[in-house]
Amino acid sequence: MVEVIEESIGKDGRKVIKVAKEYLIAIMKDLKSQGYDHLSLITGIDRKDKLEVVYHLHNMKEDKYLVIKTETLDERVPSLTSLYSSANWDEREQYDLMGIVFEGHPNLKRLFLPESWVGHPLRKNYDLSKVQYINMDENGDDYATFDPGDGW
Amino acid sequence: MNILLRLALFFAGAGHYGSYFLAYIFETIFFMIFVAVVLIFTIYLFRKYMARLQLRYGPNRVGKFGSLQLIADALKLMGKESILPSGRDDFAFRVAPLIVFIGLFVGFAIIPYGSFYWIGSLTITHSNVSLLLIFGALAIMPIGEIVAGASSKNKYAVLGALRGVAKDISFEIPMMLSVIALVMMASARTANGLNLEDLTSVQFIPYGIPEVIGLFVFFIAMIARAAYSPFDLGESDSELVSGYSTEYSGMRFGMFYMGLFGSIFLGSMLVSVLYLGGYNGPFSSYAGFIYLLIKTLILVLVAFLVWLSIPRIRIDRFVNMGWKYLLPIAVINLIISGVLTLGLGI
Amino acid sequence: MLKEDSESANGNKWVELNMGPQHPSMHGVLRLRVKLDGEIVKECEPIIGYLHRNAEKLCELDYYCDATVYFDRMDYVGAMNMEVGYLEAAEKLLDIPPPERAQWIRLIMAELNRIAAHLVWTGAFGLDLGMLTPFFYCFAEREKIQRIFVDISGSRQQLNYMSIGGVYQDINDKIIYDIEQFIDQFPKKLEDINKTFIKNDIFISRNKGMGILEPEVALDYGVTGPMLRASGIDYDIRKKEPYLMYDKVNFDVPVSYKKDNLARYLVRIEEMRQSIKILKQAIKKIPDGPYFNPKAKKPLMIRLRGDGDVYARTESSKGEFGVYLVGDGGVKPYRVRVRSPTFKNLSVAPVLVKDQMIADLIAILGTFDLVFGEIDR
Numbered sequence: 001m002v003e004v005i006e007e008s009i010g011k012d013g014r015k016v017i018k019v020a021k022e023y024l025i026a027i028m029k030d031l032k033s034q035g036y037d038h039l040s041l042i043t044g045i046d047r048k049d050k051l052e053v054v055y056h057l058h059n060m061k062e063d064k065y066l067v068i069k070t071e072t073l074d075e076r077v078p079s080l081t082s083l084y085s086s087a088n089w090d091e092r093e094q095y096d097l098m099g100i101v102f103e104g105h106p107n108l109k110r111l112f113l114p115e116s117w118v119g120h121p122l123r124k125n126y127d128l129s130k131v132q133y134i135n136m137d138e139n140g141d142d143y144a145t146f147d148p149g150d151g152w
Numbered sequence: 153m154n155i156l157l158r159l160a161l162f163f164a165g166a167g168h169y170g171s172y173f174l175a176y177i178f179e180t181i182f183f184m185i186f187v188a189v190v191l192i193f194t195i196y197l198f199r200k201y202m203a204r205l206q207l208r209y210g211p212n213r214v215g216k217f218g219s220l221q222l223i224a225d226a227l228k229l230m231g232k233e234s235i236l237p238s239g240r241d242d243f244a245f246r247v248a249p250l251i252v253f254i255g256l257f258v259g260f261a262i263i264p265y266g267s268f269y270w271i272g273s274l275t276i277t278h279s280n281v282s283l284l285l286i287f288g289a290l291a292i293m294p295i296g297e298i299v300a301g302a303s304s305k306n307k308y309a310v311l312g313a314l315r316g317v318a319k320d321i322s323f324e325i326p327m328m329l330s331v332i333a334l335v336m337m338a339s340a341r342t343a344n345g346l347n348l349e350d351l352t353s354v355q356f357i358p359y360g361i362p363e364v365i366g367l368f369v370f371f372i373a374m375i376a377r378a379a380y381s382p383f384d385l386g387e388s389d390s391e392l393v394s395g396y397s398t399e400y401s402g403m404r405f406g407m408f409y410m411g412l413f414g415s416i417f418l419g420s421m422l423v424s425v426l427y428l429g430g431y432n433g434p435f436s437s438y439a440g441f442i443y444l445l446i447k448t449l450i451l452v453l454v455a456f457l458v459w460l461s462i463p464r465i466r467i468d469r470f471v472n473m474g475w476k477y478l479l480p481i482a483v484i485n486l487i488i489s490g491v492l493t494l495g496l497g498i
Numbered sequence: 499m500l501k502e503d504s505e506s507a508n509g510n511k512w513v514e515l516n517m518g519p520q521h522p523s524m525h526g527v528l529r530l531r532v533k534l535d536g537e538i539v540k541e542c543e544p545i546i547g548y549l550h551r552n553a554e555k556l557c558e559l560d561y562y563c564d565a566t567v568y569f570d571r572m573d574y575v576g577a578m579n580m581e582v583g584y585l586e587a588a589e590k591l592l593d594i595p596p597p598e599r600a601q602w603i604r605l606i607m608a609e610l611n612r613i614a615a616h617l618v619w620t621g622a623f624g625l626d627l628g629m630l631t632p633f634f635y636c637f638a639e640r641e642k643i644q645r646i647f648v649d650i651s652g653s654r655q656q657l658n659y660m661s662i663g664g665v666y667q668d669i670n671d672k673i674i675y676d677i678e679q680f681i682d683q684f685p686k687k688l689e690d691i692n693k694t695f696i697k698n699d700i701f702i703s704r705n706k707g708m709g710i711l712e713p714e715v716a717l718d719y720g721v722t723g724p725m726l727r728a729s730g731i732d733y734d735i736r737k738k739e740p741y742l743m744y745d746k747v748n749f750d751v752p753v754s755y756k757k758d759n760l761a762r763y764l765v766r767i768e769e770m771r772q773s774i775k776i777l778k779q780a781i782k783k784i785p786d787g788p789y790f791n792p793k794a795k796k797p798l799m800i801r802l803r804g805d806g807d808v809y810a811r812t813e814s815s816k817g818e819f820g821v822y823l824v825g826d827g828g829v830k831p832y833r834v835r836v837r838s839p840t841f842k843n844l845s846v847a848p849v850l851v852k853d854q855m856i857a858d859l860i861a862i863l864g865t866f867d868l869v870f871g872e873i874d875r
Contacts, residue, residue: 056809059729084718086845089842
């Protein structure tokens with residue numbers, strides 16, 4: 001039994017469904033079987049006390065749009081990679097920039113920033129005054145340090 | 153009369169051995185100047201022609217019509233640092249561009265240039281097997297490319313060199329087969345079909361007319377030998393960065409660059425000697441050299457047009473083409489030539 | 499010589515090759531970690547982020563009206579489409595509808611820019627395959643569009659022409675004349691450019707049947723735009739969810755069912771023809787009237803406040819460009835999220851290039867129309 005917290009119409013006229021994160025996988029499976037074959041976008045929003053994750057789903061054939069919202073207090077959300085391949089990079093990006101840990105993701109690494117980057121830039125409490133420098137190691141991979149190094 | 157005798161006569165005051173010694177030296181100097189001018193002119197022509205095709209102006213700042221641009225470029229290349237990658241095979245890395253360049257010079261030295269005005273024949277090498285010599289010289293250049301690729305310690309370079317080998321093997325046999333057909337035809341009229349001068353002189357009509365198929369195969373092989381688009385598989389700048397010459401810079405890179413344009417000119421010259429009658433033409437004892445240059449230039453422009461308009465073929469397709477199409481065509485051409493020579497007596 | 503080789507399952511040696519970020523045909527700063535068995539690509543892992551500027555964060559730090567400059571720098575060959583995408587979302591959130599004339603001007607500029615972006619792609623695709631010459635033909639045509647953009651906005655690429663509530667300045671008769679001139683001569687030039695590709699046997703053989711993208715895979719990976727339409731799914735946001743004035747013009751959506759490289763090429767060429775068709779109608783339909791909503795005049799601009807969340811989708815030259823804008827009632831956006839079409843399109847690359855030759859890898863990636871300003875944002 002899928003528990004829908006709230007159903008509403010957004011400002012842009014799209015149907016918004018709020019669900020608890022425990023039921024996320026179940027409702028997504030249900031929606032995919034209804035023809036929502038295109039996971040368009042995954043957005044993480046830092047609401048200061050909690051993290052909100054927004055999924056934009058799209059039914060290409062019938063041209064229906066659906067917005068699923070869920071919230072998490074402990075930065076953890078189940079991963080949708082088993083349902084949609086496009087969730088792979090989107091979740092990596094949100095992990096990278098927002099610090100949302102997607103449980104069950106096969107390859108949850110940072111996407112844009114080097115692996116050793118400290119902090120998640122899109123968080124509201126991210127300290128922009130601390131400069132991190134990116135350098136290259138022996139294998140050609142990047143790493144980030146607070147040390148400016150020799151002029152780079 | 154030829155250029156060596158003229159020079160020896162000019163230096164007659166230095167005694168028999170002295171005059172010949174000086175004549176050889178000056179002949180070499182003239183020849184090197186000629187090759188340098190040819191290289192610079194070919195590159196200039198290419199850049200202007202390319203610009204015209206591509207709705208651009210091309211070089212037009214240094215000198216009149218940009219004619220000194222190439223000299224400026226050469227000076228710039230010489231002034232640049234030639235970076236040596238770490239982990240290279242040092243000797244091989246340094247010697248590879250030289251091999252390409254030497255192969256180019258040797259190739260130019262063997263071409264029969266024909267006569268020019270009162271100087272007489274400009275041909276330098278008078279050998280009875282100059283046809284074999286020039287294919288030997290042409291085979292030097294890919295060695296340099298392979299050595300360059302293998303010694304750079306760069307994966308793109310290695311892949312480029314491997315592709316170069318695959319490419320060379322697949323078109324050399326059709327090329328040689330089509331030349332054999334030519335020699336067979338020529339040997340009906342001359343005892344020495346392996347001598348390029350004799351091979352040219354017996355062409356009462358350009359051999360490209362009875363040997364259209366051979367000309368076709370040989371011209372493709374020459375494009376592949378010079379390795380420009382569509383057959384620039386060893387370099388293929390969009391896939392392998394720059395292939396075997398990836399790690400080269402400065403004048404060492406310049407040598408590869410000149411080797412490319414030199415081999416376009418040399419290949420076109422060879423095609424015009426073998427198939428278009430070389431220096432033959434009216435008043436060829438005075439203007440033979442000019443005929444050769446005109447024929448070569450036309451072929452060079454055709455080659456540039458091919459270069460600029462056709463995309464790169466894929467390596468496996470090219471190898472397929474070499475073995476599955478060019479080789480049977482060359483064999484058929486050989487049979488046709490035999491029929492023409494023996495049956496019809498052309 | 500090749501120390502970092504890895505062993506495959508059956509004991510063959512695989513060469514691990516790092517293509518990029520500095521590579522002539524990586525369209526910017528894509529880095530591919532490729533495992534090669536001879537010339538065959540066995541594994542391919544795209545590594546991105548070399549142009550990452552975190553535009554989403556930058557937008558959060560600025561006023562609503564300032565964000566267009568960051569959007570210009572996303573898809574820098576299609577900046578007008580990026581601006582349209584952002585303003586669709588921002589104007590819905592702030593409730594400032596632009597006047598009709600501004601919408602028509604935006605439509606014209608977006609279509610001109612679509613043509614310019616497709617021309618850049620066509621030329622660069624030729625370069626990927628080793629064709630030097632068509633690149634210049636394409637750029638000569640694009641230059642005419644760039645001239646128009648210079649006239650209207652003052653810059654060539656980072657245009658910043660549109661702003662909340664309308665456009666930066668009105669178009670005059672000279673610009674309309676320039677656009678008409680361009681529309682008149684472009685179709686013939688386009689056919690010429692098309693001929694240099696399509697009449698070439700090597701071009702056909704390099705692309706026909708290469709890089710087949712099945713529609714199910716495309717949807718699974720979130721592929722949109724010309725790539726999706728070349729896989730046989732007729733989906734164009736301009737038709738299905740019209741924004742600006744796309745419901746008032748008549749045009750067709752090109753779809754191909756061949757699913758290969760050649761289909762993607764043909765779809766993009768046909769889109770340029772359709773854009774000309776749209777422009778021909780639009781240039782006649784521009785109404786008179788204000789080009790700017792007075793509610794968003796210059797000094798008031800930074801005091802615009804928005805609340806709630808809005809997701810606006812537009813069809814950029816690369817695919818579905820979506821902007822998800824969340825406001826908290828303040829003068830700055832609370833969260834800006836960009837759905838970048840090429841980001842999604844690129845994620846399907848490892849599937850497409852597996853077991854292809856390295857030369858085909860370049861050709862297949864060439865059809866993706868990658869622009870790194872947008873992928874890395």
